[in-house]
Amino acid sequence: MKKPDQPSPSQLMSVIQTQTAIAKLGLDLNAVMTLVAEQAQQITHAKGAVVELAEDGDMVYRAVSGGAAHLLGLRLKMANSLSGRCISENTTLYCMDSEVDERVDRDACRRVGLRSMAVVPLVHCGEGIGVLKIYSSEVNAFHDGDLQILSLMSELIAAAMFHATRYGAQELYKLATQDNLTGLANRALFLDCLRQGMEKARYSNKVLGVLMIDMDGLKPINDQYGHRMGDAALKEIAQRILKNTRHEDLVARLGGDEFAVILSSVQNQELASAAMNRIAEACGLPFVFENIRLKIGASVGLAVYPEDAETSEQLLEYADQKMYVHKKLKKSSEFIGNT
Numbered sequence: 001m002k003k004p005d006q007p008s009p010s011q012l013m014s015v016i017q018t019q020t021a022i023a024k025l026g027l028d029l030n031a032v033m034t035l036v037a038e039q040a041q042q043i044t045h046a047k048g049a050v051v052e053l054a055e056d057g058d059m060v061y062r063a064v065s066g067g068a069a070h071l072l073g074l075r076l077k078m079a080n081s082l083s084g085r086c087i088s089e090n091t092t093l094y095c096m097d098s099e100v101d102e103r104v105d106r107d108a109c110r111r112v113g114l115r116s117m118a119v120v121p122l123v124h125c126g127e128g129i130g131v132l133k134i135y136s137s138e139v140n141a142f143h144d145g146d147l148q149i150l151s152l153m154s155e156l157i158a159a160a161m162f163h164a165t166r167y168g169a170q171e172l173y174k175l176a177t178q179d180n181l182t183g184l185a186n187r188a189l190f191l192d193c194l195r196q197g198m199e200k201a202r203y204s205n206k207v208l209g210v211l212m213i214d215m216d217g218l219k220p221i222n223d224q225y226g227h228r229m230g231d232a233a234l235k236e237i238a239q240r241i242l243k244n245t246r247h248e249d250l251v252a253r254l255g256g257d258e259f260a261v262i263l264s265s266v267q268n269q270e271l272a273s274a275a276m277n278r279i280a281e282a283c284g285l286p287f288v289f290e291n292i293r294l295k296i297g298a299s300v301g302l303a304v305y306p307e308d309a310e311t312s313e314q315l316l317e318y319a320d321q322k323m324y325v326h327k328k329l330k331k332s333s334e335f336i337g338n339t
Helices: 009-025 029-044 082-089 106-112 144-164 169-177 187-204 218-225 227-243 269-283 312-338
Strands: 048-055 058-066 075-077 093-095 116-124 127-136 207-216 250-255 258-266 287-289 292-294 297-305
Touching: 009 029, 009 144, 029 048, 029 058, 029 127, 029 144, 029 169, 048 082, 048 169, 058 127, 058 187, 075 187, 082 093, 082 116, 082 127, 116 144, 127 144, 169 187, 187 207, 187 250, 187 258, 187 312, 207 227, 207 269, 207 312, 218 227, 218 292, 227 250, 227 258, 227 269, 227 287, 227 292, 258 269, 269 297, 297 312
Parallel strands: none
Antiparallel strands: 048 058, 048 127, 058 075, 093 116, 116 127, 207 258, 207 297, 250 258, 287 292
């Protein structure tokens, strides 16, 4: 059966619906990229979709969907990669089989679980700054219609980038890597920096700490006073965390009421624990917004590399578990205090 060389009506309708959804996201560039990756994956029936941005000779996974979800923040060298070639040639490229295509980084393809892929350039102000990629674990999984859909989807991202900023790649990088509400680093930048920080700590034989922070009290505030009050409380927690970390530490909002901190080059577990306690105490201080006293706080968990875990996934899981222990202890204390 001959594969279609034109997008189907249902695929085109999905593109239009995506455009409408993007309009509602405003200038939140990271949300736009994530939405387009999700829609590109679904429309083309790909295993995964990725938005990669070119940064310092690397292609960085800044938005992901489907089978690529665990790869957010991953860095791959531009040289000898199809994505890097896509940017330099400023054209759509298709790999039918990564095992025989000399243009691809074969080891990286195997790591991702990729056998065929299509990449289209993301162009901002006349400059190729990244790619939108779909991939499959099967050989020759895509057709001309899929490539046309991918091109349309890349133009949606490009339009969002243009409306977000008409300046160069540096301003665009900032918008793509920060949380729209708080201005903190977003999840993609956090994971990217965590991988780099662990690699640096490994080579220099130093310690790196990670804090997972869950804001307490957001849902009651949203339920009682609305999301405007909730957003104010989130911004306040973000500022309190920032004020109690060092300049070299990275503070991120991972989404919802979740925050995280990379404690760079802490000398030992005691200093990392002191930073954790300082943040937890600061987040629990009184907060008054528009003459309304809001009850806020934070549950915090600490993991130290390499003592507690050897991979980024294990490190985050360890810190997350410690955070939930802290949250449970706080609830127990509140219950005892109320009896």
